[in-house]
Amino acid sequence: MAAKEQQGENTPSLLDRLIDNEPRNRDVRQEPAKSLRQLKAGLRRDLEWLLNARRPPVDLPEGAGELERSVFYYGLPDVSSLSLNSVTDQRLLVRVIETAVAAFEPRLTGVRVSLQPVNRNTQTMRFQIEGMFRIDPAPERVTFDTTLELISGEYEVEGERSAG
Template identity: 35%
Template sequence: MFDRLVELESFPLLDEEELRASVRREVAHALNTRCTLSLEQAGSLEPHERSALDYGLPDLRPLGPAATDTRLLERLIARAVEAYEPRLRQLHVSVRLPPEDEGAPIAVITARLAQGPIAEPISLPLRLDRNGRLVEVDGER
C-alpha cells in the first residue's frame, strides 16, 4: 500500500488542456445522470449536503419554459456541479430560452478552474434538449 502512495506522488499534474477535458467529462457525467431527488429537494439542498446517492440532476421533465423554471434549472445545474466537481470555484450558470419553436435552451457555466494555487477562468457551454436535459458539454458527449 505504501508503494502505491509513493507512486501516486510521482504522477505529474494534468496540463491545462487535460485538466479542462477532465472537468468537461466530469460535468457531463454529473449532468447526464439522474438522481432520485425531487426538483424541490435538489433545489434546496446545499452542495455539501449531497452524497454519492444524490449524484446528478433530478428528473427535469416537469420544468417548463417559464422564467421561474429557468431560474430553477440554473440553480439545479449549479448545485450539482458545485457538489461533484470541486475543481470549479466561483461558479455561475445562466440559461437562456430561445423564442418559441426556435430551438432548445442554451446554458453556460462560467467558473474559475482551480489546480493548486492557480485559478483560471473557464466557460462550459451546455447544449440542452427542449426539456432542459443535457445533450453535450462543449464538445464532450
C-alpha cells in the same frame, strides 16, 4: 503531496488516474501545456456526466443533509415536468445546475450558470457554466458552453473557452 503543490503540478481527477490510455507507455511525466489541456478536457467530461446523471426522486429525511453531497444524490433531478418556457422554471433549473456543480465538482469554485433564450426551432436551451478552475500555479477562469436538448433531456458540454 505538499511537494507536488509547491512544484505547481496538478493531480488529474480520480477517473483520469484510473484510466490508462497507453498501458505500454511507462512514462508518467506529462508536458505542462498538454497536461492543462487534459485537465480541462477531464473537467468538461465530468461536468457532462454530472448533468446527464439523474438522482433519485426522493426527499431526504430530516437530519440527513450529508446525503446531499453523497453519491446517492449525484446528478440532477428529473426536470421533464418543468415548463422550460416558464421564466420561474428556467430560474429553478439554473439554480439546480449551480447547486449540483458546486456540490459535486470541487475543481470549480464560484460557479455561475447563465441561461440564454430558448431556441424553439431547435428545441434546445443553452447555458454557460463559469467558474474558477482550481489549478496550480494559479486558478484560471473557465467557461463551458452547455446545451440542453429539450426533447431527449440530454446535456452536452462543449469545450472550454477562456473567460477573461
